[in-house]
Amino acid sequence: MQNTYQIATLANKEDKTSLSFLSERVAKQTVKFHSSFKEYEPTPLHRLKGLAEYLGVKDIFLKDESFRFGLNAFKVLGGSYAVVKYIADKLGKTVDELPYEVLISEETRKEIGELTFVTATDGNHGRGIAWTANKLKQKAVVFMPKGSTQERAENIRAENATCEILEGNYDDCVRYANQMAEEKGWIMVQDTAWEGYEDIPTWIMQGYLTMAYEAYLQLTLAATKPTHVFLQAGVGSMASAVTGFFASIYEDERPIVTIVEPNKADCLFRSAKSGGITFVTGSMETIMAGLACGEPCTIGWDVIRSYTKHFLSVPDSAAAHGMRILGNPIKGDPDIISGESGAVTMGVVSQLMYRDDLKEIKEEIGLNEDSIILCISTEGNTDALRYRELVWNGLYPNDENLKK
Ligand SMILES: Cc1ncc(COP(=O)(O)O)c(C=O)c1O
Numbered sequence: 080m081q082n083t084y085q086i087a088t089l090a091n092k093e094d095k096t097s098l099s100f101l102s103e104r105v106a107k108q109t110v111k112f113h114s115s116f117k118e119y120e121p122t123p124l125h126r127l128k129g130l131a132e133y134l135g136v137k138d139i140f141l142k143d144e145s146f147r148f149g150l151n152a153f154k155v156l157g158g159s160y161a162v163v164k165y166i167a168d169k170l171g172k173t174v175d176e177l178p179y180e181v182l183i184s185e186e187t188r189k190e191i192g193e194l195t196f197v198t199a200t201d202g203n204h205g206r207g208i209a210w211t212a213n214k215l216k217q218k219a220v221v222f223m224p225k226g227s228t229q230e231r232a233e234n235i236r237a238e239n240a241t242c243e244i245l246e247g248n249y250d251d252c253v254r255y256a257n258q259m260a261e262e263k264g265w266i267m268v269q270d271t272a273w274e275g276y277e278d279i280p281t282w283i284m285q286g287y288l289t290m291a292y293e294a295y296l297q298l299t300l301a302a303t304k305p306t307h308v309f310l311q312a313g314v315g316s317m318a319s320a321v322t323g324f325f326a327s328i329y330e331d332e333r334p335i336v337t338i339v340e341p342n343k344a345d346c347l348f349r350s351a352k353s354g355g356i357t358f359v360t361g362s363m364e365t366i367m368a369g370l371a372c373g374e375p376c377t378i379g380w381d382v383i384r385s386y387t388k389h390f391l392s393v394p395d396s397a398a399a400h401g402m403r404i405l406g407n408p409i410k411g412d413p414d415i416i417s418g419e420s421g422a423v424t425m426g427v428v429s430q431l432m433y434r435d436d437l438k439e440i441k442e443e444i445g446l447n448e449d450s451i452i453l454c455i456s457t458e459g460n461t462d463a464l465r466y467r468e469l470v471w472n473g474l475y476p477n478d479e480n481l482k483k
Contacts, residue, residue: 082342084397084430086440087351087390095385101323105285106292108174109160113289115178116159118148122290124297129409131452134432138303138451141405141425142294143415145459148210152369152421152458153290154270155207157316158198160286161268161279162211166191183214195220197265199252201313201368202231202461204270209240220265222252227368230462248362249313250374271314271376280316281378287320294321294453295328305334305453307446309424312338313372315347317457318387319379326386334453337389337444339424341365345392346375347383352390356380366395366465366475369420369458389444393427395419395475401426402470405456418466421458428452 099105113119123146127139144153160174163182167174170190181187195218198208205221212219219240223232227244235242245252253269257276260267272280298304308325310318318338326333338347344363350356359373375383401422405415417425431441446452460466468474 082394084394084437084440085348085392086443087348088443089351089384089388089390092385096381098323098327098382100281100285101288101320101382102327103292106288106324109156109285109289110292112160112163112174112178113156113286115180116148117179120146121293121297122146124294125413125415126301127408127412129412130404130429133409134429135448136432136446136450136452137448139428140298140301140305140451140453141415142290142297142453142455143417144290144421144455144457145416150203150206150210151461152203152206153287153317153455154203155210156289157270157283157286158204158207158268159211161282162196162208162215164282165266165268165279183216188216193217195263195265196268197221197256197260198268199223199249199256200235201249201371202227202234203369203458205235205240205242206231206238208268209235209238209242212240213238220259222256224249224252224371225362226364228462228465230464231368234461249372250358250360253374270316271372271374272378274377277378280376284316284320284379287317288324290455291321291324294455295324298453303451304329304332306449306451307444308334308336308453309428310336310338310455311367311370311420311423311457312340312347313344313370313420314374314376315379315383316376318347319376319382321455322386323382333386335389335445336387337391338383338387339391339393339427341367341370341398341423342392342394344371344373345390346373347380348390348392350375350380351384366469367398367420367423368462370423391427391440393423397426397430398423399426399469399473399475400430402466404429406470415456416459416466417456418458418461419469421456424454425456428454
């Protein structure tokens with residue numbers, strides 16, 4: 080069934096995977112590395128008091144990743160950390176020995192030689208890799224799936240990268256990028272893992288801990304902790320990093336995590352239902368470009384199956400709803416520009432709270448007047464034209480009017 084809300088819920092697991100690679104100790108390391116960038120600043124965590132009152136929950140917090148390094152999305156955190164880990168390994172150094180100024184220096188460039196990083200992307204990850212490679216004066220080659228918009232490709236080319244839109248879907252692009260890496264001796268920096276390709280995806284997940292750790296510190300400063308966290312997923316690397324970190328830091332008091340995916344690319348929802356990694360194949364047409372991935376990250380899945388409770392497969396309208404409510408807030412709340420993949424969790428929370436037909440799902444997740452909710456707006460208007468078409472005119476990509 081498509082275009083509806085569906086829920087899958089996992090029973091508590093005894094055989095939980097280790098979280099040592101997503102611990103506070105690692106998070107402190109990634110924050111230290113990212114803090115050495117002159118662009119670094121923690122992104123805001125907004126308390127949406129008006130919306131919480133309106134929806135009938137205790138509190139709503141929203142972390143706004145549109146402010147990340149001027150790149151309008153969180154993804155650069157993972158790519159940049161993976162690149163520094165790769166270079167540190169190659170040079171036999173530690174990440175601590177390679178803060179930003181050293182990393183981009185001519186000496187490091189000479190020591191490491193010429194590199195080409197290659198990746199597949201729906202947009203944000205590739206832009207992060209291109210941005211990092213550009214800072215290092217190294218090359219980046221980026222492949223995007225069919226249907227990717229020119230604006231997203233141009234943002235990548237603006238970082239001096241080669242960017243090509245291919246005929247296949249996201250997972251086809253991943254395979255193609257890997258093939259090119261093998262043929263040409265390029266370095267594949269992919270935000271998903273499979274057997275035999277695990278180091279770089281692990282480092283990417285660890286890079287996302289900077290975001291999770293900031294949120295934890297900001298919540299602690301506000302003298303609170305979330306009861307419910309909603310995380311959007313493509314391959315699930317980001318969701319598993321945040322889930323793993325919160326499980327590690329909050330231990331027995333960890334929040335209930337719900338993973339949110341588009342109906343057309345709900346590979347984690349299907350994996351939860353079937354009890355093992357399950358793929359979605361073919362074209363995955365959704366307005367949530369960043370979440371249009373059909374093959375879960377294997378390392379991420381281990382964390383998710385151990386520590387996540389619920390999985391929601393949701394229609395595109397939930398994302399459009401989220402974009403509108405965040406951009407048109409209740410008086411007193413800030414207005415937040417949130418893109419399709421960024422806004423979907425807030426749209427879901429809102430619809431669960433007010434729609435009668437979703438009451439059973441709301442109750443299964445346990446949302447009520449005592450709930451303290453955390454969502455992450457993982458991107459701003461990374462495609463400004465599409466953002467306007469959706470928010471101003473209510474048009475969807477398949478809408479004939481959008482093609483005019
Ligand atoms: C804006 C945005 N949010 C969320 C995600 C999901 O991240 P992951 O693929 O690690 O699940 C992506 C992935 O590209 C994204 O671009």
